[in-house]
Amino acid sequence: MLAVKNIETWYDLIRALHGISFEIQQGAIVALLGSNGAGKTTTLKTIMRLLDDDQPEKGTIEFLGKRIDRMDTEEIVRMGISYVPEGREVFPELTVMENILMGAYTRKDRKGIQEDIDGILKQFPILDERRNQQAGHLSGGEQQMLAIGRALMSRPKLLMLDEPSLGLSPLLTKEIFTIIQKINQQGVTILLVEQNVNMALKYSHYAFLMENGRIVRADKPEILREDDDVKEFYLGIATETSIKGYKRYRRKVRFR
Amino acid sequence: MFEMLLIEGLAIGACYGLFGVAVAIIYKTSDVINFAQGEMGMVATFVAYHILTVYNVPFWIAFPATMVFAILLGMAIEFCFLRPAKDPTVLGLLIITLGAEMLLMGLAGWKWGAEQKDFPFLLSVTKTHEIAPDLAINEWTIGVFTLTIIIMVSLFLFFRYSKLGIAMRATQQNVNAAKIMGIKVERVFSITWAMSSLIGAIAAMFFAARSVLDPNFMMEPFMRAFAAAVLGGLTSIPGVVIGGLIMGIIENFFGYAWPEWKPIVAFVVIILIITVRPSGLFAKHYIKKV
Numbered sequence: 238m239l240a241v242k243n244i245e246t247w248y249d250l251i252r253a254l255h256g257i258s259f260e261i262q263q264g265a266i267v268a269l270l271g272s273n274g275a276g277k278t279t280t281l282k283t284i285m286r287l288l289d290d291d292q293p294e295k296g297t298i299e300f301l302g303k304r305i306d307r308m309d310t311e312e313i314v315r316m317g318i319s320y321v322p323e324g325r326e327v328f329p330e331l332t333v334m335e336n337i338l339m340g341a342y343t344r345k346d347r348k349g350i351q352e353d354i355d356g357i358l359k360q361f362p363i364l365d366e367r368r369n370q371q372a373g374h375l376s377g378g379e380q381q382m383l384a385i386g387r388a389l390m391s392r393p394k395l396l397m398l399d400e401p402s403l404g405l406s407p408l409l410t411k412e413i414f415t416i417i418q419k420i421n422q423q424g425v426t427i428l429l430v431e432q433n434v435n436m437a438l439k440y441s442h443y444a445f446l447m448e449n450g451r452i453v454r455a456d457k458p459e460i461l462r463e464d465d466d467v468k469e470f471y472l473g474i475a476t477e478t479s480i481k482g483y484k485r486y487r488r489k490v491r492f493r
Numbered sequence: 494m495f496e497m498l499l500i501e502g503l504a505i506g507a508c509y510g511l512f513g514v515a516v517a518i519i520y521k522t523s524d525v526i527n528f529a530q531g532e533m534g535m536v537a538t539f540v541a542y543h544i545l546t547v548y549n550v551p552f553w554i555a556f557p558a559t560m561v562f563a564i565l566l567g568m569a570i571e572f573c574f575l576r577p578a579k580d581p582t583v584l585g586l587l588i589i590t591l592g593a594e595m596l597l598m599g600l601a602g603w604k605w606g607a608e609q610k611d612f613p614f615l616l617s618v619t620k621t622h623e624i625a626p627d628l629a630i631n632e633w634t635i636g637v638f639t640l641t642i643i644i645m646v647s648l649f650l651f652f653r654y655s656k657l658g659i660a661m662r663a664t665q666q667n668v669n670a671a672k673i674m675g676i677k678v679e680r681v682f683s684i685t686w687a688m689s690s691l692i693g694a695i696a697a698m699f700f701a702a703r704s705v706l707d708p709n710f711m712m713e714p715f716m717r718a719f720a721a722a723v724l725g726g727l728t729s730i731p732g733v734v735i736g737g738l739i740m741g742i743i744e745n746f747f748g749y750a751w752p753e754w755k756p757i758v759a760f761v762v763i764i765l766i767i768t769v770r771p772s773g774l775f776a777k778h779y780i781k782k783v
């Protein structure tokens with residue numbers, strides 16, 4: 238469904254993505270994992286074309302068989318990709334309802350929009366309760382639900398979420414993951430960026446590991462879970478004394 | 494006498510308010526005080542003057558034609574001056590608008606000359622209607638009040654209920670999130686400048702009808718409208734209009750009692766208010782995310 242090939246993205250003179258490639262199959266939940274600064278957010282922003290106009294510098298991105306790496310963000314949204322950014326980014330002075338409406342900005346079918354609004358308010362009862370409140374006054378968890386609900390309003394085929402569990406309690410994190418799973422069961426393909434590797438591996442069908450702007454591992458979660466490196470550095474389960482192991486891991490990762 | 498002073502003050506204040514709204518709309522979206530605002534209104538007024546006196550067409554044709562011109566002018570300035578600036582700082586943007594101001598002023602001086610002209614406005618300042626015993630107000634004042642109310646109600650409805658209006662507010666609050674929604678933010682900027690230029694041009698024509706028309710005539714009204722907008726908080730549109738009304742009333746009453754103080758009294762009051770409430774009287778507490 239989505240095919241990223243040899244993407245290079247630069248921030249002025251800094252290269253953030255060193256030619257990454259991956260593919261996402263329709264209907265899957267795919268996790269993109271990696272430590273801070275690995276380039277996960279940059280990858281999503283590159284796909285959405287939110288960076289400078291001349292980025293990605295190299296490589297191609299195809300969605301449903303069409304090149305999208307030189308399209309406008311607006312066209313990409315229309316094609317069916319929706320993005321829940323890191324830190325929610327709701328419109329703080331718009332009401333919850335107005336935020337949800339903005340999610341449907343690219344659509345014209347009034348009846349369909351109204352149906353989807355009803356559906357989302359049903360799925361997120363807390364948003365229904367606060368529909369006329371300013372979004373800036375919602376709690377972090379409520380804002381995350383709003384950001385997800387808003388992103389669903391464009392009827393995406395692919396939903397990309399950047400660290401949806403950021404700053405949420407374990408209980409709420411679990412709720413968000415359950416919601417993501419439900420959305421996936423309704424037929425939406427999901428690309429999930431997470432720091433919470435444990436949870437992400439539990440809910441995803443496939444996972445990519447990123448380091449320093451490269452994809453260093455790609456495998457099924459059940460295999461990654463049993464991998465010693467992953468256990469030690471992402472799940473925090475030590476199997477040998479660390480510093481040495483860490484150095485060995487860095488070396489391995491760098492020379493791929 | 495008191496009623497006269499009050500009504501006149503409110504009328505001129507409504508003009509400040511309208512012009513302040515033009516400034517505030519751009520400030521909210523582009524994060525910059527548009528110092529070319531006065532001159533944009535000035536050029537539009539000159540275009541109206543030109544259409545009226547050179548082509549000799551009736552006012553009801555000249556007025557809409559000028560409105561169209563003002564809209565195009567606003568979009569052109571955004572497109573030629575603001576859009577090419579990549580990741581500009583606030584100071585950079587400020588300089589850009591100052592550059593646009595100089596350019597427009599030079600252009601007007603070159604095309605229409607520096608001598609003062611009478612602007613043949615539809616509504617006269619001298620023709621009055623008696624609305625109550627002993628209380629006569631002129632056509633100009635009636636026009637100002639009518640247009641201010643129409644514009645304010647339209648703006649309210651537009652920003653509150655229309656999809657584009659909500660999208661404009663969304664863009665003001667978070668450009669990146671707006672892009673993610675599929676909002677064409679460049680178009681939003683363009684429309685913002687068009688709206689602002691339109692409102693500014695209407696207010697400028699009212700100013701011109703009260704004074705004279707020359708390339709400098711909007712300098713002082715701009716400063717006062719700007720001050721009124723700051724007084725009202727710059728981010729709340731009704732606040733800006735109320736700021737304008739307060740400004741007009743203060744100016745008119747003091748001007749009557751102490752004519753020699755008229756030009757500065759309003760500024761003194763504003764400085765006093767700003768020292769007590771730096772964000773203006775009606776500013777919202779929300780701070781824009783960077």
Ligand SMILES: Nc1ncnc2c1ncn2[C@@H]1O[C@H](COP(=O)(O)OP(=O)(O)OP(=O)(O)O)[C@@H](O)[C@H]1O
Pocket residue numbers: 248251253271272273274275276277278279280323432
């Ligand atoms: N606007 C920017 N200008 C310059 N460099 C940037 C910019 N944004 C990100 N970078 C750099 O690009 C690299 C990748 O950043 P990115 O935000 O994609 O990481 P990430 O994997 O999302 O990290 P995190 O888990 O902390 O969110 C980092 O080295 C970062 O410093």
Ligand SMILES: [Mg+2]
Pocket residue numbers: 277278279323399
């Ligand atoms: Mg990130």
